[in-house]
Amino acid sequence: MVGTTGLDLIEVTLLSLYVSGMATILGSAIGIPLGALIGLKEFGGKGAVKTVTYTLYGFPPVLSGLFVYYLFSRAGPFGSLGVLFTPTAMIIAETFLVIPLVTGITITSVVEVDKNIKDTVRAMGASSRQSTLTIMREAWVGLVMACMIGFGRVIAEVGAAYLVGGNIDGKTKVLTTAIMLETRMGHFEWAMALGAVLLFVALAVFFFLRLLQEKELL
Amino acid sequence: MTASMELHGVAKRYKEVAAVRDVSLAVRKGEILGILGPSGAGKSTLLRIVGLLEPPDSGTVKLDDRAVDARSVEAPMLRRKMGIVLQKPVVLNRSVRNNLAYALRIRGWDEASIYMRVDEELKRLGLGDRSNKNARVLSGGEMQRLCFARSTIHDPDVLLLDEFAANLDPANVSLLEQMIRQFASRGSSKSIVLVTHNLFQAKRMCDRVALMWDGEIIEIAAKHKFFEDPGDERTAAFVRGELVY
Numbered sequence: 001m002v003g004t005t006g007l008d009l010i011e012v013t014l015l016s017l018y019v020s021g022m023a024t025i026l027g028s029a030i031g032i033p034l035g036a037l038i039g040l041k042e043f044g045g046k047g048a049v050k051t052v053t054y055t056l057y058g059f060p061p062v063l064s065g066l067f068v069y070y071l072f073s074r075a076g077p078f079g080s081l082g083v084l085f086t087p088t089a090m091i092i093a094e095t096f097l098v099i100p101l102v103t104g105i106t107i108t109s110v111v112e113v114d115k116n117i118k119d120t121v122r123a124m125g126a127s128s129r130q131s132t133l134t135i136m137r138e139a140w141v142g143l144v145m146a147c148m149i150g151f152g153r154v155i156a157e158v159g160a161a162y163l164v165g166g167n168i169d170g171k172t173k174v175l176t177t178a179i180m181l182e183t184r185m186g187h188f189e190w191a192m193a194l195g196a197v198l199l200f201v202a203l204a205v206f207f208f209l210r211l212l213q214e215k216e217l218l
Numbered sequence: 219m220t221a222s223m224e225l226h227g228v229a230k231r232y233k234e235v236a237a238v239r240d241v242s243l244a245v246r247k248g249e250i251l252g253i254l255g256p257s258g259a260g261k262s263t264l265l266r267i268v269g270l271l272e273p274p275d276s277g278t279v280k281l282d283d284r285a286v287d288a289r290s291v292e293a294p295m296l297r298r299k300m301g302i303v304l305q306k307p308v309v310l311n312r313s314v315r316n317n318l319a320y321a322l323r324i325r326g327w328d329e330a331s332i333y334m335r336v337d338e339e340l341k342r343l344g345l346g347d348r349s350n351k352n353a354r355v356l357s358g359g360e361m362q363r364l365c366f367a368r369s370t371i372h373d374p375d376v377l378l379l380d381e382f383a384a385n386l387d388p389a390n391v392s393l394l395e396q397m398i399r400q401f402a403s404r405g406s407s408k409s410i411v412l413v414t415h416n417l418f419q420a421k422r423m424c425d426r427v428a429l430m431w432d433g434e435i436i437e438i439a440a441k442h443k444f445f446e447d448p449g450d451e452r453t454a455a456f457v458r459g460e461l462v463y
Contacts (some may be wrong), residue, residue, distance in 0.1 A: 116308040123269060124368075125298030126324050134320075138311055 008170065013197060015087065016174040017205075020155040022091045027098025027154075028147045034099075035106025035146075036136050050107060056100030061093075065160030068093040072164070085166040090174070093160035098150035105149060109142025110135050141213065148209050155202050175201070222247045222376055222409040223268055228277030229433075230263055237263040238274070239433040245376070250402060250410040252424030252441075254417065254456070260433040261413045262305075262380050268411060269302050269378045281376075298325045301369035305381040307361035309353035314345050314364060317353045321368045339367050359390030366394060370401050377401060377410045383419065395423060417457065421445060429453045 038049055070076050072084040072092075083089045113135050121134050136143065158176040165172035167181055175198040182191035223245040230238040237260045245251050245268070255261050266272040267279060273288040280286065286296055310317050318339055322332045340346045343363055348356070353364060362382060370377060379398070383391040402408050414420055420427050421441065428438035429452070437444065437453040448454045 114308065116304060116306050117310065119271065120302075120304060120308045120365075121324075122294075123271060123297060123300075123302040123304075124321055124324050125294045125296070125300075127294050130324055134310070140311070 008173075009194075009197065011170065012173050012175055012178050012194075013201060015172070016155060016176070016198070017201065019087050019090045019094060019161070019174055020151055023094035023098050023154045024147055024151040026091065026095045027150050028102050030095075031099045031102025031146070031150070032106050032136070032143055035103040036110050036132055038103065039107040039110035040132055040135060050104075053100055053104045053107065057104060059097060059100060060159070061097055061157045062159035062163060064093045064096040065163030067096070068160070068164045084164060085168060085172060087165070087172060089164040090161050090172060093164045094154040094157060097153055097157060097160065101153060102146040102150045105146035106139075106143055109139035109146065112142070113138045144209065144213055148206060151205060152202065155205070156198070222282060222407070223411075224278075224280040224283075225264075225268065225274075226278040226280070228264075228267055228274040228279065230260075230267060230272065230274050232263075236433050238267065240277070241433075241435050242277075243428065243435060243438065245409045245411055246426075247375075247409055248406040249425040250398070250412055250423055252420035252427040253411065253413045253430055254415065254420050254427055255430035256415065256456075259430040261415075261430050264430065265302075265378050265380050265411060265413050269300060270297050271302075298372070299374055300376040300378060301372070301374040302378045303362075303366050303369050303380065303382045305384050307358060307365045309356070309361050309364060311352065311354060313350050314353045314356070315340065315349040317364060318368055318371055321371050325372055327372075335371060339371050343367050359386050359393070362386060362390065363394060363397065366397055370397075373404065375407050375409065377408065379410065379412045379414075381413055381415070383414070383416070391419075395419070398423065417459070429456055431456075 038046065038053065068089055069084065071078050072081060072089055073079055117138055118131070118135060121131050126134060156176065158180055161174055162177045162180065165174070165177065167173050167177040175194055179191050179194045179198065182194060225241055225243045228238060228241045229236070241264060253261050253264065263272065267274050270279070270286065270288040270293050278285050281296060287293065310320060312320070315336055318336045319332050322335060340349050345360065345364065353361065356364060366382070383394060386394070398410065402410055412420070412423055424441050426438060427441050427444040428435050431452060437448060437450045439449065444453065445457055448457055
């Protein structure tokens with residue numbers, strides 16, 4: 001591993017966006033339907049499932065990394081796939097961090113849709129699937145917010161990315177792991193510059209999504 | 219007149235509260251049946267049972283002489299044949315046009331028919347110029363008219379109205395009452411149940427009127443008899459505007 005230079009800053013930034021973006025997409029693809037299901041269906045143990053989901057908001061990233069490391073290490077069940085120390089492993093580890101957040105916020109968003117809307121949709125004769133999709137659309141702002149918060153968590157995450165990615169120069173080094181490396185090497189100026197880039201990237205993505213939301217394009 | 223809907227010995231409780239007690243009622247084809255009563259009498263619960271939104275704890279609901287269950291898999295299909303307007307105007311977070319189209323899409327209409335039918339309805343509503351605006355920017359009266367149109371756009375035989383005019387100004391009430399009369403005149407198979415606490419509205423709109431009190435129907439009669447010669451003391455007091463709670 002070597003220190004970050006200006007030349008690979010763009011590469012590191014793009015990899016950060018790729019890993020965080022993919023983890024957000026995958027985590028949302030699982031979390032949104034799961035949250036809608038938990039929020040809108042009645043089943044035994046629903047309260048316990050919600051409690052577990054909300055508790056997992058605090059799931060330590062390093063544990064997610066450890067779990068994925070175990071799965072894809074040579075001794076692990078999927079060791080032969082050769083995924084460890086690749087962006088794929090980082091995406092998988094970070095997806096686990098996105099799922100509880102998106103699921104939980106989706107639950108809250110669909111539950112909070114006006115009961116009169118739910119009644120109206122039912123009264124029109126909507127099937128269970130039609131009702132669920134309509135309520136999800138009514139809760140759209142909340143669902144977009146869930147994705148944004150999920151992205152916010154993983155773009156700033158370091159533990160899991162470091163553990164399963166290994167911070168390999170040109171391969172798995174992302175902004176957060178690069179900051180850690182530069183700090184350890186005593187390159188505080190570079191670490192601070194990378195921190196500024198990380199902050200800018202995160203804010204730019206949030207700003208862009210918020211803009212789309214305000215224009216009702218999301 | 220034959221009955222389009224019947225309730226036999228229907229009862230419903232919410233925890234300790236008996237909202238509806240042993241109600242039997244027939245809604246005839248071609249009539250507007252008013253259900254009057256003070257707040258908390260169980261009118262809305264009764265309407266929800268008729269609309270298959272709530273199953274009764276006991277008793278039977280019949281639609282066209284067939285017992286139906288709000289929990290059954292066929293319940294959504296049966297609801298598609300009805301129209302329900304709730305007290306609070308509820309529009310979906312989409313355009314005026316798409317609010318109307320939604321009611322037809324749910325019912326499996328093809329897109330070409332939806333387009334034509336929605337255009338007709340928009341013209342009738344006088345909302346053609348705002349068809350692409352989000353329905354949430356409409357005024358309360360416009361929203362309720364849109365809700366009414368959305369509930370009748372598929373030409374249902376049964377229309378259920380729950381205090382539809384509760385929060386509207388007289389001009390909008392008058393417009394909606396006119397829309398209800400137009401709907402009723404579409405054919406002799408139309409049945410309308412109008413839940414209201416407004417005596418004057420019941421008098422203006424209904425063919426028969428029932429008084430609900432503490433979960434029970436205490437009197438049901440033709441409008442003239444109900445208002446001029448009620449059979450129950452409580453009805454007489456209610457019609458006189460005296461406190462019967």
